[in-house]
Amino acid sequence: MLERTHIQSSGFRNTGEPGAYDGFQVRLRQPNYRGTRLSLLAGIDITVDGETYRSVDNRFVVGGREYTHAELLAATEDRWEVGTYMTVLIKRPEGLQAGVHDVSSEIAFRHPYFPPQFQPTFVRDNRKITIII
Amino acid sequence: MSGFKYGVSLYSYTDDLGTVMTLEDAFDHVAETGSTGIEILGEANIAGYPEPSSAWLDKWFALIDQYKLEPTNMASWLDTCLTLDHTMSVEEGAAQVAQDLRLADRLGFKFIRPKFGVIDEELTPHPIWEATIERNLDLANKLSIVIVPEIHSPTPIKHPVTDAYIEFIERTGTKNFGIMIDTGIFQDRPLPYWPGETPEIRAAALSFLDGIKVPVEHLADVIQYVPFIQAKFHHIDENLHDHHIPWEKVIPMLKKLGYTGYLSSEYEGVRDPWVAIEQVRRQHCLIRKLEREAEAAQEKLDA
Numbered sequence: 382m383l384e385r386t387h388i389q390s391s392g393f394r395n396t397g398e399p400g401a402y403d404g405f406q407v408r409l410r411q412p413n414y415r416g417t418r419l420s421l422l423a424g425i426d427i428t429v430d431g432e433t434y435r436s437v438d439n440r441f442v443v444g445g446r447e448y449t450h451a452e453l454l455a456a457t458e459d460r461w462e463v464g465t466y467m468t469v470l471i472k473r474p475e476g477l478q479a480g481v482h483d484v485s486s487e488i489a490f491r492h493p494y495f496p497p498q499f500q501p502t503f504v505r506d507n508r509k510i511t512i513i514i
Numbered sequence: 515m516s517g518f519k520y521g522v523s524l525y526s527y528t529d530d531l532g533t534v535m536t537l538e539d540a541f542d543h544v545a546e547t548g549s550t551g552i553e554i555l556g557e558a559n560i561a562g563y564p565e566p567s568s569a570w571l572d573k574w575f576a577l578i579d580q581y582k583l584e585p586t587n588m589a590s591w592l593d594t595c596l597t598l599d600h601t602m603s604v605e606e607g608a609a610q611v612a613q614d615l616r617l618a619d620r621l622g623f624k625f626i627r628p629k630f631g632v633i634d635e636e637l638t639p640h641p642i643w644e645a646t647i648e649r650n651l652d653l654a655n656k657l658s659i660v661i662v663p664e665i666h667s668p669t670p671i672k673h674p675v676t677d678a679y680i681e682f683i684e685r686t687g688t689k690n691f692g693i694m695i696d697t698g699i700f701q702d703r704p705l706p707y708w709p710g711e712t713p714e715i716r717a718a719a720l721s722f723l724d725g726i727k728v729p730v731e732h733l734a735d736v737i738q739y740v741p742f743i744q745a746k747f748h749h750i751d752e753n754l755h756d757h758h759i760p761w762e763k764v765i766p767m768l769k770k771l772g773y774t775g776y777l778s779s780e781y782e783g784v785r786d787p788w789v790a791i792e793q794v795r796r797q798h799c800l801i802r803k804l805e806r807e808a809e810a811a812q813e814k815l816d817a
Contacts, residue, residue: 382532382533415557
């Protein structure tokens with residue numbers, strides 16, 4: 382079972398080797414009420430302590446597969462299921478400092494059954510989560 | 515007098531499922547309402563959709579058996595704007611519907627609700643809907659499944675979208691296509707603002723959330739095409755007073771029109787953990803009470 386918030390505490394950590402971190406990662410719970418074709422995502426931006434990491438620069442791990450932003454938007458037959466998280470991989474030399482960070486997520490969904498003026502629809506979350514090491 | 519059938523859609527437990535509730539917990543809560551039917555969303559509640567594992571299938575049939583619930587409707591989607599630059603063709607749409615019909619049949623469902631992509635704010639379905647469905651009528655017939663797109667706010671009953679579905683039924687003569695009514699169309703008082711919504715946003719784009727107030731009398735025009743109803747609601751207080759849906763009008767009208775299909779709860783309100791469980795129970799208590807009162811009134815008239 383996952384935390385209720387979209388942004389998950391567990392999974393928030395630096396990537397790469399200690400002393401030579403090359404970025405960090407954060408898990409997001411699928412916030413839509415139905416599992417979603419990845420191609421119905423229009424992008425996922427992450428903001429940490431005021432600095433925004435744009436979807437086009439991020440990578441995404443869903444169901445054990447890694448996608449670039451462009452690959453995500455083209456994946457019509459792969460789904461992000463309800464009750465699962467995706468891991469967003471973000472490049473940042475030296476990673477993030479150990480401690481509590483202010484993290485925001487903005488997921489853009491294209492819902493085909495919504496009228497054109499609601500395309501895309503943004504789903505946002507914000508909370509404080511902790512990098513341990 | 516034969517009564518309604520009662521069910522619950524697992525949509526009601528959105529956000530609880532996967533965070534504080536398992537599929538088995540959900541079966542227990544549905545069965546505990548006294549319901550006979552369970553409605554699911556294919557892409558939400560079937561792990562591995564559209565190809566669940568044999569382990570998942572075993573679990574599904576065990577739960578159906580243990581809780582003695584009948585699979586009612588499986589919600590599905592026709593994602594017409596597949597990518598930013600590729601719109602679903604009729605062939606792709608027909609394959610999607612066929613896939614969902616076969617999956618629904620495998621799991622024991624009698625209805626599927628395709629949610630068509632739309633092209634305007636009136637919720638006019640994408641034009642591929644008609645050929646997509648027509649190509650699947652024989653399969654639906656073979657599997658004894660009825661395909662039921664919904665009439666959902668802001669689309670009222672008296673509307674070209676509804677008319678087009680009825681014309682399709684009349685033209686094809688099919689028994690495997692009908693109209694699902696979502697009771698949100700009868701909402702006659704405003705919903706509270708959703709998180710992030712402002713009065714300006716409501717007025718500019720979301721005025722239907724104030725309620726489109728379809729008169730319940732309009733049901734008479736379409737009831738012959740309605741084999742399934744989603745009992746959408748948003749909040750029922752401890753005095754069994756629904757703050758938005760006028761059940762005291764809806765239920766007597768459905769009784770008068772002789773409706774004997776499912777009322778499948780769709781709670782769509784505050785998403786704090788476990789709130790939905792109690793809300794669904796209140797709705798069942800309220801509707802069963804109104805049904806008994808309507809039956810008693812009818813018996814008095816008959817006497």
